[in-house]
Amino acid sequence: MNAILIQKTTDFFEKTFGSKPERVVLSPGRINIIGEHIDYNDGYVLPAAIDKIICFAFEKSNSNTSKIIAIDLDDSFEIEMNSSMELTDNVWTNYIRGVIHQLKLKGFEFEGVNCVFSSNIPTGSGLSSSAALECGFLFGMNELFDLNIKPVDIALMGQSAEHWVGINCGIMDQFSSVMGKEDKVIKIDCRTLEYTYHDANFTDYSLILFDSNVKHSLMTSAYNERRQQCEEGIATIKKNFPKITSFRDCTENQVISLKDKMSKDVFKRSLFAVKEIKRVALACEALDNGDIPALGKLMFETHEGLSKDYEVSCAELDMIVDTLKKEEAVVGARLMGGGFGGCTINLIKKGEEERIKSQLAGLYFDTFGIELKIYDVKISNGTSLYTA
Structure with missing residues (x-):
């Protein structure tokens, strides 16, 4: 299923921009096994990344302009990377703007990108497609421009981007999207961000x-x-x-x-x-x-x-x-x-x-x-x- 999605995304990229993408990033949704409504109560949560993903294809645009295309929404927008970021009525674009805003706030140097993405994460079902969008885009920027952002900081910046959009979420969604491991759940201490992996042996x-x-x-x-x-x-x-x-x-x-x-x-x-x-x-x-x-x-x-x-x-x-x-x-x-x-x-x-x-x-x-x-x-x- 993911192979079809990756092919669809890279084909669309090549058709649109006339070149192969420089980077392809896979960013998953998440489930939470247990620990609900306690991320904001200094508790522990037990999430895991899942095999439902957003696939991104990136290249540098060699300019200060980024063009971002959401294949599934048949929608796109262009943005000047050095302009000030403001919220718009087009909600999905705000998550990307929020990420760019975080990168600028932290003083990272980067330029424009061409980016297309497509997803098989069901939207509105509580699998955190917004966290996958933020963290996947951030991960791609990190890779393209050698920003050396640590995985935990990608999660934290993704969370800050979501706060900027106006959703006061805890850290769980972004953390599990970035830090997930196959067949492991992550016990996250929401107070200290200390985490441990536990085997999720669901063989039967x-x-x-x-x-x-x-x-x-x-x-x-x-x-x-x-x-x-x-x-x-x-x-x-x-x-x-x-x-x-x-x-x-x-x-x-x-x-x-x-x-x-x-x-x-x-x-x-x-x-x-x-x-x-x-x-x-x-x-x-x-x-x-x-x-x-x-x-x-x-x-x-x-x-x-x-x-x-x-x-x-x-x-x-x-x-x-x-x-x-x-x-x-x-x-x-x-x-x-x-x-x-x-x-x-x-x-x-x-x-x-x-x-x-x-x-x-x-x-x-x-x-x-x-x-x-x-x-x-x-x-x-x-x-x-x-x-x-």
């Missing part, structure tokens, strides 16, 4: 994403509200337990002891954060022991917490997880990402995938009148140069 299981194909409009306002509620929760905890600096230092019992000092919602959000931070550590243990059913159990628990305590699920996602929970062949399922729509991430025993896909898609359509989208994914390498 398939990783399948079921895309609910819904996006409820609550997403942005609810996300900001959850962040505020968590800040309020940790402030109450610190006031009563001065030695505690964040949710990661806190026990469930300490949160429970403060139930009367928090609003109902703040209490539920705080309890979820503490439990989810603990689940990431337990998930790493399960992976290290090759105990995939134990990991799956934790995934089900995370969904329950996201649905009941963090309240970021929706009827469609709950129906998918509740249905799968009854299947012996499904060892784990949960909503992945911000919530209110998007995908569930599911671990399914090999040999049972097609039956479960077919049954669930039928039941989902009968219940909601919506087509279920299904993506098979494998854990793959982070952003890299493609060499034929």
Whole structure:
């Protein structure tokens, strides 16, 4: 599948610019196995890069002008690299402008490029196509102009570019897109950016994403509200337990002891954060022991917490997880990402995938009148140069 995408991108480049690209870059989307909504709560996350990618073809333009073409959108724009970067109404171009802005802020010297890109990352499904776009473009600039930017700094600059666009994301998306390794998940400490790799030995299981194909409009306002509620929760905890600096230092019992000092919602959000931070550590243990059913159990628990305590699920996602929970062949399922729509991430025993896909898609359509989208994914390498 990726070979076809690479061919399509390089052919388009040659046809458009009359030359072979100097660099071809592959930048992946990501999944998160567990550790949801705790990247901004000083927690740990457990993401991985996947085999759904954006393919970029680059050459120097030998001028100060860049021409960037998004093949899938049938759209392009030109930009003077020494002009000041401003946001536009054409959203996809802002991620590129944000990257150029970061390079200029940091004092790097570079010129214009010709660049085309194409993707097989499903947009709007929570697989972080924007992080792949930022990090892939940055990686290409780094390679073309010998900027010597370290991989971790590519991730951080990608995050800053997304902040510039106006999305206050944590570091997980860009970090996993750049730093991913085949058959490994990355445990990232969101406070220190320390990270460790853990084997994702899913030999007997398939990783399948079921895309609910819904996006409820609550997403942005609810996300900001959850962040505020968590800040309020940790402030109450610190006031009563001065030695505690964040949710990661806190026990469930300490949160429970403060139930009367928090609003109902703040209490539920705080309890979820503490439990989810603990689940990431337990998930790493399960992976290290090759105990995939134990990991799956934790995934089900995370969904329950996201649905009941963090309240970021929706009827469609709950129906998918509740249905799968009854299947012996499904060892784990949960909503992945911000919530209110998007995908569930599911671990399914090999040999049972097609039956479960077919049954669930039928039941989902009968219940909601919506087509279920299904993506098979494998854990793959982070952003890299493609060499034929």
